[in-house]
Amino acid sequence: MDFELDDDERSLQDGIRSFLAGRYPMTAVRAHEETGAAVDRDLWRALADVGVFSLRADGFGMTETALAFEELGRALANGPLVASHLAAGTTSALVGGAGDGTRIVGLVEPSEPVTVIEHLASLDDLLVVRDDGVFLVDPGSVVSTPVAHPLDALTPISVVSSLPTGEQLGGAELSASLRRDGMVLTSALQLGVCLATIDLARDYALQREQFGRPIGQFQAVKHMMADMLTKAEVTRAAVYAAAVHLDGRGDDADVAQVVRAAKVLAGDSALFCAKTCIQVHGGMGFTWEVDAQRYWKRACVLDTQFGNSDHHAAAFAAAL
């Protein structure tokens, strides 16, 4: 047993991180917001070039993919990342062109009280995941209304009034496997949110002075941040465990429970860390300018994707 990153895994993750730091720094994230947050096709292809969508089609496992998605979450990369990766498939592509970034593929699970699709205006293809199967739908045929003020300015959404049936790509089994993989990749994005907010809060706590000293010297601030780090590290263990299990290198026979645990922990922790990051920033944390709010909003979006933490906590109990 060696539940720690090996050299290849570490260098893959470092590679994705430095690519994102160069190609999509926070200044670019904020600028992207000003120009409407439509998916940037050049950036999308660049992400495809470093393998974000095709990692598993290229023979890597869920473990490496989760490590890459952790970095995408940390960088606040936007667009239907998980959906396009799932569409690129493993042994064969679900949607041609998803893996090389020529087609941007979204995903929706019809839901109540409203069905909402992320990035609809940017999509070339849409996967509709229902209990009984997965369907490919032309995004142009979806009857919907764009939402004027999406919670996360970097994640435009549309409210669906009518969703065509589309072409069936697979049955309940495909639907279950996309959901399972989607849960793990979304958890990895959420882990990235946790880690990014810890860095943000630490930088601020070291630099911001009140009462003549950096606020990071106050135990009240230290203890909030220790709780952030603790939740993030427990979440990291859960997310990595889920990824390793999907690659067949786990020790728990009940893989579905391991995956649910990851989504529960990641959902709760991302929201907790982002919220606490805002608190550490004080008044500045409540401004549009400081990125803490962007991470909190992203954490809200991610929690709703593939079932939120309450949903999966209940599902975990039901399987006991």
Add this chain to the structure above:
Amino acid sequence: MDLQFTAEEDAFRYELRAWLGTAIASMPVQPQRDDWTARRRYDAAWQRMLFDAGYAGINWPREFGGRGATPTEHLIFLEETERARAPYVGQNFVGLLHAGPTLIAEATPDQKAFHLPGILTGEHIWCQGFSEPSAGSDLASLSCRAMRDGDDYVINGQKIWTSFGHTADYCEMLVRTDSDVPKHRGISWLIVPMGLPGMDVRPLRTMEGSTEFCEVFFDEVRVPVANRVGAENDGWRVTMVTLSFERGTAFISEMLQSMELARDLAELAKRITRNGATAWDDAGLRRDIGRICAELDALWALTKRNVSQAQRTGVVGPGGNVFKLAYAELRQRLGDLAMHLLDRASLSVDDIGDLPSGEHVHGRIHALSLGIAAGTSQVQRNIIAERILGLPKDR
């Protein structure tokens, strides 16, 4: 990254499991909680069985009589003993996990030759004399004084939270040997035989109603200078060496018990009825149980990360503090949930009616100590903030 055991690790597990299968069957009935004579006999018997089978000092180096197991094998050992419902270390805790490793690292050959076999065979029980009434989280401010007088130290002062003080043969003890230097630099580490003239051991009754801990009073107690481990006034460093032996395995047995207890809670909820429905029909309760079980599984995965880290680098690193903090909080939440589920059946510390409620209530009380013992949760947070996050010390 993987979570699978190697063929060698599996072989270790199955050999141990086979041995446990026969060994456990020959164990006497577990003694009553406050029958310390019987408990000592029981713990010593179990340790002797481990010794005879080659499992004593599982993580100690082979050259000092241990098994020389890797951190992963240590994890497997704890998993299997827990699974077999074997006794935990009990009163051998301080000897096997604190004093022994310290002696291995810092003691003279004579000290090792005399003391290590006694610990491994269960013949000698050790206790810990570190904390004092005025030196808790600020341990280095301890004031129990040891004055040099010829070939002896003469000890005056008081210790508290001395686990198994009333049954132990030896005490690993921190004493103040110099009061005129900064607090960390005037401490020495001594081996103190229990029962010396001038020592007064008084059991301390905890809120659990039992007496694992003692207060120990020292009035002109004479201990040979030859009983010092490490140099005079170097005791703080010696103690830190002990802490560095932690390989991420410290809470594994307890952690596994909590995971089982959390799953038992689901079964319990299916049995308890109120207003014509079972407690399990309450969606809120189900979700709470599901969330706690998921978090415990995640913490178990973190344990494996910590053990892997120890296997690679020899030290568990900051993950140990993270685990301790997270576990203390989670165990308390589990206890709270159990008490709410049991409602008025939680008002007895023993089983009530036909419900297995006692272990839940007892566990809830015990959980209160987890945020305090071995570094309070607040101290853990300070360590995490300062050593991992690099925030400035408040001094």
